[in-house]
Each structure stands twice: as C-alpha cells, then as structure tokens.
Amino acid sequence: MEKILRIDMGAEGGPAAKVEPMGDYAGLGGRAMTSAVVAKEVPPLCHPLGAENKLIISPGLLAGSAAAISGRISVGCKSPLTGGIKEANSGGQGGQVMARLGYAAIILEGKPADDTLYKVVINKDGVTVSADNSLKGLGNYALIDKVKGEYGEKVACVSIGPAGEMKLSAASVAFTDMEQRPTRHAGRGGVGAVMGSKQVKLIVLDDDGMGMRKPADPEAFKAANKAFAEGLRKHAVTGTGLPTYGTNVLTNVLNEAGALPTHNFKTGRFDGAEKIGGEALAELENSRGGEGSATHGCHRGCVIRCSGTYYDKDGNFVTKQPEYETVWAHGGNCGIDDLDVIAALDRMDDDYGVDTIEMGATIGVAMEAGLAKFGDAEAAIRMVKEVGQGTPLGRILGCGAAVTGQVFGVERVPVVKRQAMPAYDPRGVQGVAVTYATTPMGADHTAGYAVTANILGVGGNVDPLKPEGQVELSRNLQIATAAIDATGFCLFIAFAILDQPETFQAMLDLIGAFTGSPLTGDDVTALGKSILDNERDFNARAGFTAKDDRLPEYFKTEALPPHNVTFQVTDEDLDQVFNW
C-alpha cells in the first residue's frame, strides 16, 4: 500500500492509468482515504455523475496483512443518492487482494467521451484498461462467470451490474467473496452509479505472485493478533451469536424489542418475524444439507464467520446467507415472511447490483403507495425484476425510496439526506436514530451502531425509548466507527472492543505493531474525528446544514406500536453530536 492508482477515464485518446506516490494521502486507508480524496479533490457542487466526481476504492490500513478480520474495503465519492459525501463499505476479497498488489487507492476520474464500457485488470505486472462492450448489460453473476473463464478462479473482482450501468441511485459496487461470487457489496448511496458514470464495468484484481503485507514488528504483531482474535472469540456476540446465526440473529431480537420496522415503518413488530429470523434461517439451511449456517467469512482472515450459503430446496446455490438488513428490508418491511422469497430477492439485488436496504425500503414505500399489498411476494419479485430490466418503474425503484416517494406522492418516506433508513425503527432505537439523523452519510446504521447499548447491552446500557444519553452514545460510536472504517477491520469487532478493554488494547497493539508507530485510544479518537471533520466539511460546502440532520417529521408525531413512542431527541441535542 505504498502507491495510488489514478485512472483518468476521460483522457484524450482513451483512459490513462498512472501510478502515483502516496503524497498527501500517506498513512491513510479505507474511509480515511476515500473521504480525504473526495474532500480534497471533488468540487462539492459538481454533478455526481459528471466528470468532476471521482470514485475512490481503498482497502483498510491493515488489509492484505495477517491481521485478523481486516479485509474490509471502502468505496467513496459524491453520492448520487444524497448529494453529499459517501463511503460505502464492503467485505469480500477485494481489500486483501488490492492491498497485496500495493495500491492504497484506485481513483477513477473523468468520463469517457462516448459510451464505451471498460474493464481494468491489475496484476503484479501493472494495470491494463481496455474497452469491452461485450460486458454491457451483464448481471454480476454472469460477469463473474465470464471472468473465471478468462482470469481463473483466484482473482478478486470489483464490478457493477445493470443498475450501475444505468446509473441508478441505489446501484452498488460488488466485490467477490472467497468462493468468487459477487455477494459482497458496497451498497449504500449509489456508488455503483458513479462507477457506471465512469463506464468501468469491472476491475479484476490478481495478486498472483504478491506476498502478504509484512508488519513492522512481526513478533509484537503476532502476539497482538492472537490476543485480538481470542478476544473476538470469547465475546458472546462475535464468538457465539454471529457465528451461529449470522447477522440475522437480530430479527427476533429487534422484533422482541418492538423496533423491527414493519410495513414501511408503520409498526415495530412483524407477525412473521419468527419464520424469517436467524434461528429459522439456520434450521432451514441445515435441513437443506449445505455447509450449514454461519460457516463462512466473507473474506480470508475472518475469525467471526457470520455468513453462510443459501441453497434452494433442491440444493442449488441461491445466494450467500442473507444478512439481517436484507431479511428485514425484503421481509418485515414489506410484510414478507418467506425466506425463499427473501433469498431470491437478495440474489436479484446482488446480480443487478443494487443496495438491498434501499431496495427493501423502496418497495415498502411503493407498497404504501398502493402498487402492491404488503406481503405480496410476487409483486416484490416483479418490482425488483423491473429494476434489472430498466423499465420506467424499475428505474424509479432503482433510484431509491426518496424518488419513489416523490413520484408516487407518498408522505411517509423513511429517509435522511434522501438515503433510506435501515432495519431499526428510529423511535424504537433512539440512539441509532441520532446516527441516522446526523451522520454525513445519510441514514446509516453502520455509521454509529447504537443498537449496541440500546438493545444488546454491549458497551453499557442506554434505554432505547428515551432521549437521554443517545447523543453521547452516537457521537462516541460515530468517532470510533470512522476510525475502524479506516483500518480494514470489520465493524463487528466493535462488540468485543467495547466490552473488553483487553481486546481494545490488543487492537491498538496490532495496528501499532503493523505500522511501527505505537497507537493510543486517543489516537483512534483523533483519527475518527478527523475523518468526520473532512466529511462534514465537504457536506457543508455542498450546501448541507443542520436542517439536513433531521428525521422526517412523522417520526416525531406518529407513535410506533407496540411501545407507542415517538422520536424524542430534540433538534438542539442533535446539533450537539459533532460539538467537540
């Protein structure tokens, strides 16, 4: 990770790749890198699909090393969904492989003069950018099948589906997993549309001949890594809950808490929750004779392994084990209680290359508009299919909940900064609602996952239904998360490092041993703050104000059953989140 690859897609005579030293970006990775480049290089008022926007792909600081669970990768740009800065984060093999190739960032900039589609191949010998219109319109699965034939089964891929090519605002960037399937996505904020606007369909990352990245202090690194992994294994969430049931362990938990957004955020309990929760999912997967649930990491080096494989009743692969957010989005939020339907929708989302959260929230809005009844699984499948086909309805839906709400005249649209809320009703988990409202990303649970102390009793306890303590909770988590998103560590390490001081110390030691510069908790805080400062500065220059740090009004006036509570945190308190 000692260099940056910059590809000018609009260069005269065709795309031009150039390898640069780190320069101003030395020492940055992941979200710290993507947000720094966007803040420094992208004009804040540019059109998100224009030549002046840039797409930055950056592995975390420790990616490509032997550090446990450090393979997350960040994709950043000005978002076509929110109009603000965006970092969308993905698992999969991309982070590790790209880091071993030595690139701290790939920056796609400019825009081709015609509509030629390109692929980029990066290996130990260098970078090739070539026109390949034969890829036009391919779903991510067909695309990766084609790649396998040409580049073998070991390369990692970064790609867009038809949604990205159509520049739909909910389009994702796909990353292949350990089985070389395009199941991992930088989903949020339409990063795939920006890759589509650069007309890059595919980036093939081939680390053949490249070694693992070496720590500065191998002995200390090894010891810290061991302690860190042990810490993850001994915590109830990362050691038992997630490995056993996957992220979908949360369905029954959130339903029990009365905070599972159901029927487009109308109630907090879904009658069919038990049928689609993690326990039912594990049982179904096991009964179908696959590898069983939660046996997979999404990338090599994962020690939590919260994923799995979803087979149909005849034993055919459908998709990776659907994540909680997906099960919620296409399940409870749309009133659908059939795991096979949810898995089919997940597969379609991955194939077309769209964010499952945005899609599920959007279908909820479309159902509220009367396009289908809640619970109508066939209609949901038909709608997502239209996204892939690019029909007018499909394009509306593929542009997300805010556009769909506007086009169909719906008032109850659960978005902040035009990005759809994820799987926690803001009235039932008020800490995560503070994050939804204030993160520079638009509604995003991962930006400050207050579900920890609100619901899971991790990192303390803060009553989820009351305003007290939520701002401080969200602030601390947003700072910590920004820093974690720079390291390549999976956010799920948060459970263990919040509860176990020795695991937090092991993480600090691990990073310090890798870079050769000892790290303190204060350094982590400073890093997190600097990233958020960069992001908020960009958004301010793009015209965002405190008025954008608000939930839609109806969450303050419409009480959520079963607890019949409204969102209680005041605007004045929201404005204190970044007051450091």
Next chain:
Amino acid sequence: MEKILRIDMGAEGGPAAKVEPMGDYAGLGGRAMTSAVVAKEVPPLCHPLGAENKLIISPGLLAGSAAAISGRISVGCKSPLTGGIKEANSGGQGGQVMARLGYAAIILEGKPADDTLYKVVINKDGVTVSADNSLKGLGNYALIDKVKGEYGEKVACVSIGPAGEMKLSAASVAFTDMEQRPTRHAGRGGVGAVMGSKQVKLIVLDDDGMGMRKPADPEAFKAANKAFAEGLRKHAVTGTGLPTYGTNVLTNVLNEAGALPTHNFKTGRFDGAEKIGGEALAELENSRGGEGSATHGCHRGCVIRCSGTYYDKDGNFVTKQPEYETVWAHGGNCGIDDLDVIAALDRMDDDYGVDTIEMGATIGVAMEAGLAKFGDAEAAIRMVKEVGQGTPLGRILGCGAAVTGQVFGVERVPVVKRQAMPAYDPRGVQGVAVTYATTPMGADHTAGYAVTANILGVGGNVDPLKPEGQVELSRNLQIATAAIDATGFCLFIAFAILDQPETFQAMLDLIGAFTGSPLTGDDVTALGKSILDNERDFNARAGFTAKDDRLPEYFKTEALPPHNVTFQVTDEDLDQVFNW
C-alpha cells in the same frame, strides 16, 4: 378583501371552513400574503404533501377593483418540487371574482383522513365544502364543463387535473379565463400537488350579487387609472408588441439573440424558430378565421390583451394562444417546429394540470436521455399523454426535470433548486440567469425578468453576454417584481413603468387612491424587500444556503453556440444579490 377563509381539510367530522378577520395579514395581498402565511404558519421542514403544509390562494391588493390589469392571483405553499417556499402566479378570472367576494386569502390546511375528494363553493351566502368523488380523475376541461352545467357560465373556477390528484411535482392549479376555460395556470413548483394533497379538486367562485371593490378616493383613482392605462398603451411592448403577437413575439427575438434554449439547452438557436414564432402564430390564427391573434385578455380589466385563441385547421377550439414559454418549452427545447403539435401539448398540459415550462424542460431531458429523438413530435405527445394516464413513465415526467434526470442518469439537467429553467438560456441572458440562481422560487424568469435590459432595451441596456451589471439588474427587478406580485397587476406592466416615469407614478397614484394611503417608490421597494426577506427566511429555515443559489456547473464550463459564451457571474457576486 377584509377577511380570510381558512378551511381545515383534516378537521374531525370532515372539512371545516372558518372566516377570520385579517389579523396579522391586514393590508397584504397576492404574493405578500401567500409568502407571509407560509413563512409564519408552515413548519419549514414539513413534508410538502403533509397535513402541516398549507395552500394559500390570494388575489392582489387591487383585484376586484376597476384598476386596469389587476387580476393576477397568487398561489403559495411549501413546494413539493423545490422543497422551498413557492408563489405561483396566474391570470384568469379567479383574482377579480375572489376579491369581490371579499376574501383576501383562502387557506387550505390539514389533510382528510381518507381519500375523499372535495369541492368548495363560495358565493355571497357563504362557503360550502362537500365531498364529490364523481370528480375523480377528470381533466380540467371536463371538470369545468361539469361546473358550467351545475353553476352556470359566470362563475370562476380554481381546479386541479389528474396530475394534481396524483400529487405530481409539476402539477399546476388551473384558473378559468373570461371564456370559462381552464387555460390559466399557477404553473410552477407543484402547487397543484399540494391542492391535491388537500384533496380539493375544485373551488367555485361565484360573485353574483357582489359589487366591484371601491377605491378610497374615487376621483383620484379614476384619473390615475386613466393615466396608467394610457401609459401601457403607448409603450411599444405593452401597446404594440404584446397585443399584436402575444408573448410569443419573443421566439424570434430570443432566437436572434442566440439565447433560445434549444435541444435541452445545447444551443441558443433553433432552426425552426421562424415556423413557431409569434409572427407565424398570428398568421396561422388569422388564416384559420378565428378572432385573430392577441385579441384577448386573460381576465376582465386587461388593457394589454396579449392572448388569443388557437383553433385547429377545421376551426375547432384547441387552446388559448400558446405563450412564449410554452412555445419554447415544447418547441425549440424539444426540437419541435410544428405549432399544431405545440398547441396540442399546451391543451394536454392544461387539461392534465401541469406546468408547461416544467413539462417541456422535462421532455428535453428525456430526449437527451435517449427516450426519443429531438424533434419527435409524436413521442412528445405520447409522453405528455402518459403523464395524464399516470403510468410510471408519466409520473416520472410529471415530477419534473430534476427527477427525470436522476431516474434516467442524465447529467445535463437545467434546474435550480430542482425547478426547471424557462425560455432564456442563462449563458445568453446572464441577467435572468442571476435571477434563476438566486430567487427563492427556483429557476423562474418572472421573479426578476432581466430580459428587459439584457435583450429588449427596456429599463436601460445591460450586455446579456457579460457579467457586469447583472447582479444589480436582477436585484432591482426581483424587488420590484415581488411588490408587483402583491398588487394583482400583471407583471407585463413592468415594461411601461421601467421606461416611463409618469406611468410608474400613475401606478403609485392608483394604488394610493385605492387604499387611501399615498405611496412612494420607496414604499414599493420596501414592500418588495419585505416579501423577499420573508421568503429567504423560510428557505433558510428549510435548509437552503448560498450553495442552492447556483446554476448547474455545466453552464459555467460548456459554451453556448452561437456566441460560445459560458455563464460568467461569479459565486461571490451571486451572493450579493440580496445584500441590502
């Protein structure tokens, strides 16, 4: 105009009408009234289609009197198109009739609990609000035919078409003209969607038994009115140009100036301009044996009479003489050079109840997206038809250029604050571009019509292609316009009052004689500023900043043929427009 009618559409037990004294709003009319009520009563972060938004309809201060050309009426709300404050202004009979009924404002507030559609009937005996689902889905023309049968041929109507019922963001509020046709529209900013969200299909205004409003000083009023009308008649634009050719006299003028936005603002000259300009339109209308062009006012009391009637080749009524903005929007901007097609589109827009400017700009964007070729008249007709039908494509288009651009991934979208630009390319008429950028309304020529000094040599001369003097020009016009929009006077009086000091004085005398309080030029300036202050204050509280007072970036980088000029006014200068 001594009272306000407030109708709570969400009252328990059904809509409740209440007549109130003027209170805080004493002395206000038109835009001064609508913007004051929005700024004071509408929560700036509310959903535009929600119960908290309000629709305010207000005649100008002099409406219903014998003052010449004083029948304009304002419709205000928080805009579903821009998210900011909105005042859309219309001709037609509504202003005069409503003023004679004594109402300075009708305020529709709240929202019915179910989907019942209502009509409101106002006459000398009072106000009736009644459910009438038989009106559902009617076009404005069929609706008004029904009204004629029930209420006779003398009432004035305020109504929405299917677009308003569907709450599309480009939906207009229609006002009937002197022939009781729904040809006059408060078009901009989706005011019809807000009326639709209140579920009011129709307001019937019956002034039978009510007299003309009386001036405080009848003698002075009569003298001033005579001088004022004479001033209008003697000015070349209001006395000759507009009466002879209608507003469409501008097509050849703007084309000659190289500022007629053509093919979605790609060039400033349209090959087919001559075929659709005012001269050709007049010749065609005359040849078809109608009343001839420009024989009509849009309301009783007009002394300019810039309108006319468009008949088809068999002598059947099609629509009112299409305005310049409509001829441009559906003509040059879409590459269509056939007046019959343009008239048919105008008729459809009026019938469905959508803004012709937004629709034309939107079809231009759709054509740029490849949905049809520029110049494909059949495709344009098909697209507008889909708006009326409410197909998914129709709903996209009916939500305007910004949504259409997002859904189809188009970068060149000519909007400010998400509202489409009208018929003057901002690079070719840089003064009006300053207005587009900075008016609280979103791109709107009527908010500060710098075409006067930039192109027409009215009120001075300012080079349209250079930045110098544009900010001052736009500032002064925005202030004067806001004041005029409060009086009920048609904005076209500006030509005469800018050039003829005695006509400006006559206008002051006329207002002063009507109200009984003498008026100075400074008073007019103060009124205009106070309206703009209200509007900007609302927008600031809704989250707007200086970053919203900008043109899309491409107008600064893409040169406009034939003069090959970009927009030259700096951001710093734009920020000085309201610096008083």
